[in-house]
Amino acid sequence: MITLKNIKKSFNGRIILNNLNLEIKDGEILAIVGPSGAGKTTLLRALVGLDTIDSGEILVDNQAFDPSNNANDKNMIGVVFQDYNLFPNLSVRENIGLAPRLVLKQDKQVVAQQTNELLTKLRLADKAKLYPFELSGGMKQRVAIARALAMQPKVLAYDEPTSALDPSMRNEVANLLLALKKDGVTQIIVTHDVELANKVADNIFTVTPLS
Structure with missing residues (x-):
């Protein structure tokens, strides 16, 4: 609490x-x-x-x-900002997995597994290789939520x-x-x-x- x-x-x-x-x-x-x-x-x-x-x-x-x-x-506390703040040069998968690797120092295989789980959970599995400019507003929001959740x-x-x-x-x-x-x-x-x-x-x- x-x-x-x-x-x-x-x-x-x-x-x-x-x-x-x-x-x-x-x-x-x-x-x-x-x-x-x-x-x-x-x-x-x-x-x-x-x-x-x-x-x-x-x-x-x-x-x-x-x-x-x-x-x-x-x-x-994870934050989903109003403008999402996705990295434009990274794919959906890379956006989600970046912070766990760099900040939490998680193993690549662990990050890959968790990323796959989040992609499935948030209905983004078929968008994993796309870049932010290729996504709708709703998709960008789900990616931002997945990225925040990746930090547990x-x-x-x-x-x-x-x-x-x-x-x-x-x-x-x-x-x-x-x-x-x-x-x-x-x-x-x-x-x-x-x-x-x-x-x-x-x-x-x-x-x-x-x-």
Whole structure:
């Protein structure tokens, strides 16, 4: 379980998060919703260590955790960014397998086996040799999710998972998130898509602008 206690964060004198308290239970889906500028993405960036908090505590299983200094726990939280951030010069298979080899120092054969399993699980087996420019938005998203899962994170976080997709893809995204939940993956979704949040989330946390 991840616990946030009295989290504060400001930019240029403007308070974004003020004494925020939140719990994310193992195996559940938490949706963080709210209008633009309310601090949703700031909260996500703080959780994954891309921004530091001004004060407060982040705990994992009641132990203090600093996301910005997690050298010994590189796979705590995986992130699927809004623009996916796939490497354009690498194939789908290479995108998925790169970090486990370079960061986790996994054996090539282990990486190959895990990559094959993820390709099958996310219905990408026939896309393994393609490059990002050859994929649809939905396919790119699945590759980004597979790449994050390849690091075996304890938590998987998404920044606006439906924003770049055709509305008809919303159900597919929802089904994918629910399938991952069945596998025990704890998930955090930052989204404007209230319909998606209502469909998949165990809990919804609403962030409101402070000024």
